[in-house]
Amino acid sequence: MSRFTLLAWQVGVAAALLAIWHVGSSVSIFGFYFMPKFFFSTPADVLGRVWKMFATGVVWRHLWITLTETALAFVIGSVAGAGIGFWFARKPKLAAIFDPFLKAANSLPRVVLAPIFMLWFGLGIWSKVALGVTLVFFIVFFNVYQGLRETSPVVLANARMLGMNDRQLMRHVYWPSTLTWVFSSLHASVGFALVGAVVGEYLGAAAGLGYLIHEAEGVFDVTGVFAGMIVLALFVIAIDWAVTSIENRLLVWRPQPHQQS
Template sequence: MWKIKPGSFSLRACQLLLLVIILGGWHLLSRDPKIAFFFGEPLKVWDRVWNWFVVNGDIYRHLGVTLTETVLAFVIGTVAGLLFGLWLGLSRTASAILDPYITAANSMPRVILAPIFGMWFGLGIWSKVALAVTLVFFIVFFNVYQGVREVSPTLLDNARMLGADRRRLLRYVYLPSATSWVFSSLHTSVGLAFVGAVVGEYLGSAQGVGYLILQAEGTFDVNTVFAGILVLTAFALVLDGLVGLIERRLMRWQPRSGETEKL
């Protein structure tokens, strides 16, 4: 069976070919006005993106607001989830007490908090950041919590026999174990941070890419809607790529899947 190696030229060529097929099919189908009304036209979508970035340059202010909200929510939610996950993962008593409350908070549809955050923090960026933090926090928290709880008791016993105290256990055993779980959650958290920021802009804002999309929906301008989605997706991929780069640098000690198979 033909196998494609990760990162190879064949893989990139297949990915590019799939993109061409999707865009080509979209272009052909959009020649029907009825389909174009609901799904837009790729050339007009690209024209809108070009005008935003090159001709008019009016996207930069809105994009800067959305990216600021996203990055702040991503950082705050990640740090809070990491600290809280470590605390409850190491403290059985606190975990047992807070478990039903954490489960209840995670089960709550966070979108309903947007109006409350709007009243608390106003219609500026902080109400959007607060909403996005609630999305990022639980993803990171549960992964860190699980990573700490998954540490092998045998490994802990061996470390204690070698004289490791609680601080050394945290640094050399618990944190490395949790780090791999953290990075697996961060790739999801990037998208959720964007979701929280854009949803917050939907519910009350005068700037941001979500605001531009909302205005376009009000006038049934589907091409602008898809242009906004394209811009958000592109920058989400950029942030995800940065997370992946940091992950590769910090997780050099972890064997890759190909190396594991060789072993």
């Protein structure tokens, strides 16, 4: 399928979904709407609301807050996860001691921590950051820990035969291979940082995309809920695009299996 036909199909699917939504919510069939406006709003209203949010500029502040929380959660969670993952990979005894605790902490649904974080850190951004960190940390931690333990023993032995000391091994073997595993979990960890931020905002906040959606829901403003979801989706696509371009730049050395087909 050529690029153009693929795009045409994708636009077609979007148009069809919007058409179904439009007909269902605004055209009466035997005096009956199968997607009542009260529950589904209408595509025109929702897109109009999204447009208004950007036109009046109210949305920027919320986007900025959510972006800040996501970025902070990602950075703090990644640094902590990579650091501790690295440390444990080099100290197997330590890892064995902490193993059950880490597994227990990781199996806990993180949403239940939100109220605690709210108490500890207040309604501002830090309770959301904390929630995101608990999600990001484990993804990066397990990736780095597993990845480092699987560092090729041959590459390591070769580097030692080249006469490298511990510091040089760290710089040329351990560190690049740690970074590799951090980057390989980049998409997942950025995604989870965002989930932490939005869920935190949804549960109690004064700003952010999650707050916008929650507020609209509170007054049965279905148009507002859908508009918030669309803004959130656009935001996620933009972040994902940025992550992909960063990844492509940083991991040029990695074989790309999908290129071969």
